[in-house]
Amino acid sequence: MPELPEVEGVARELRQRLNQRQIVRVVVTRPRLVAPQSVESFAECLRGASFVDVGRRGKHLLLHLDNAHTLVIHLRMAGRFLYVAPTAPLPKFIHARFELDNDRWLAFQDQRHFAIMRLAPTDSLHQLKELRDLAPEPLGPDFTRDYLRRTLAGTQRPIKEVLLDQTRVAGLGNIYAAEALFAVGIHPLTPANAIPKAKVDYLWQVIRILLESAIEAGSTIDVNPENITGQYFGAAFAEALLVYDREGEPCVRCETPIARIRQAQRSTYFCPKCQRPRAKTTRQARS
Ligand SMILES: [Zn+2]
Numbered sequence: 001m002p003e004l005p006e007v008e009g010v011a012r013e014l015r016q017r018l019n020q021r022q023i024v025r026v027v028v029t030r031p032r033l034v035a036p037q038s039v040e041s042f043a044e045c046l047r048g049a050s051f052v053d054v055g056r057r058g059k060h061l062l063l064h065l066d067n068a069h070t071l072v073i074h075l076r077m078a079g080r081f082l083y084v085a086p087t088a089p090l091p092k093f094i095h096a097r098f099e100l101d102n103d104r105w106l107a108f109q110d111q112r113h114f115a116i117m118r119l120a121p122t123d124s125l126h127q128l129k130e131l132r133d134l135a136p137e138p139l140g141p142d143f144t145r146d147y148l149r150r151t152l153a154g155t156q157r158p159i160k161e162v163l164l165d166q167t168r169v170a171g172l173g174n175i176y177a178a179e180a181l182f183a184v185g186i187h188p189l190t191p192a193n194a195i196p197k198a199k200v201d202y203l204w205q206v207i208r209i210l211l212e213s214a215i216e217a218g219s220t221i222d223v224n225p226e227n228i229t230g231q232y233f234g235a236a237f238a239e240a241l242l243v244y245d246r247e248g249e250p251c252v253r254c255e256t257p258i259a260r261i262r263q264a265q266r267s268t269y270f271c272p273k274c275q276r277p278r279a280k281t282t283r284q285a286r287s
Contacts, residue, residue, distance in 0.1 A: 002075050004059060004138065004171030010081065011056045012218070013225055015107075017083050018051040018063070022101040030095035033110070034117050045069060045097070045119055045126075058134045058170035062125070070125055071113035072118045073108075080109040080116030083257035093229060135170040138207055143169075148204045152192040159195060160188035161264050163207075171211065176242045178269045180206050182243045187277040188261075188268045192276070214240075243269040 002010070026043040028034055034042045049069070055062040063071040073079065084090065084105055090184055091109060096117070098106040108115070120128045135151075136142035151168050152159070162168050163177040172180070181188050183206045195203070217240065238245070240250050247260040251271040259272045 001173050001175075002059065002079075003173035004056075004211055005176075005218065007056050007059050007061060007075065007171075008215050009218040010075070010225075011054045011061055014061070014083075015054040017104075018049055018054060018100075018106065019237060020052070021104075022050040023047060023098050024097065025099040027099070028091055030110075030113070032113070033095045033108070033115065034119075036270060042117075042119060046071070050229060056159050056232065057131055057137070058166055059173070060130060064122060065213045068122050069119050069189050070122045072120060072125070072128060073132065074116050076110075076114035076116070077112040079108065079110045081225045082228060084228060088200060088228060131196070133167045135166060135168050138169060138171050139213055143204075143208075145201050148207075149197065149200050150283070152195060152200055154193070156191040156193050158189045158263065159186055159192045160268055161193045164264070165268075169207070174266055174268075175241060176207075176210055176214070178239060178244045180210055182270060182275060183210070185274050187275045188263060189279060190272050240243050243271060245269065 007175070010240060023046050026046045027144065030038045031039050045067070049065040049067040052066050053062055053229060055064065058072060061073040061075070063073065063115070067072065073245060082090070082094075082105075083086075084107060086105055088105075090107060090124060093109050093113075094107050095113075095115075096108040098108075100106060108117075116130070118128060119142050126132055136147060143182045148169075152162065152212040155168075157165075160177055160181060163172050163180065164174065178188070180203060184203045186195060186199060186203065192210075243258050245260045248257050250256070251258055251274060254271065254273045256271055256273040258269055261268050261270075
């Protein structure tokens, strides 16, 4: 599932190609992609509009148009954009296509059928249900040390679940949450408010470094929309992950086999030794 760095990579690729391109026609073949809006009004609002910029908020892509509307897209599990000639042999599961004024199509593929597209007035974008409750951008000025301290101090939920909660920390998914907790040495089930301040500060720093370096490594992630057969996760990038999807492999620090548990219906990977839960007695002794 694409997380903040992958979505940022997609945004950059699209920005390069879509700037000032006009939409000649829109064809939606899976109405649920744009529901509750009707396919007709969706297509009508987009016809004749030009793309002016491509941005991102959390894991949402924001395609800004010159008609005061923005197309908001959440790729979810498998949503993917293709930028191709009309004669290109398109893969299966194309749910929408935007025919552009340069004899190219921007096609949207979604094998898993979970992606969503919403059209919203640009000036009230922040009121859109999908965006209004999102936490501050983790690489922006509002995601401060203090913000993370306050957020974690206010809940006893397991830290991994808090990191995945987009209203608390935006942009992290299962991969980067696992990697961040490993880097800091926090067990994923630790109650958020039981993490010492120094570790919270370290976690804040790690989250930003992880996301920044993953964005920088973007050239190794295949988000090129002109690659019809590509996918969003390249092998080079997977090699940089230290615990995610590495159950049974030796920890890079202590060689203990990486463990996997089920947490909130998802797999959580961690090193049982480097991320040992703190003993209750230790906590009592400190407080
Ligand atoms: Zn270890």
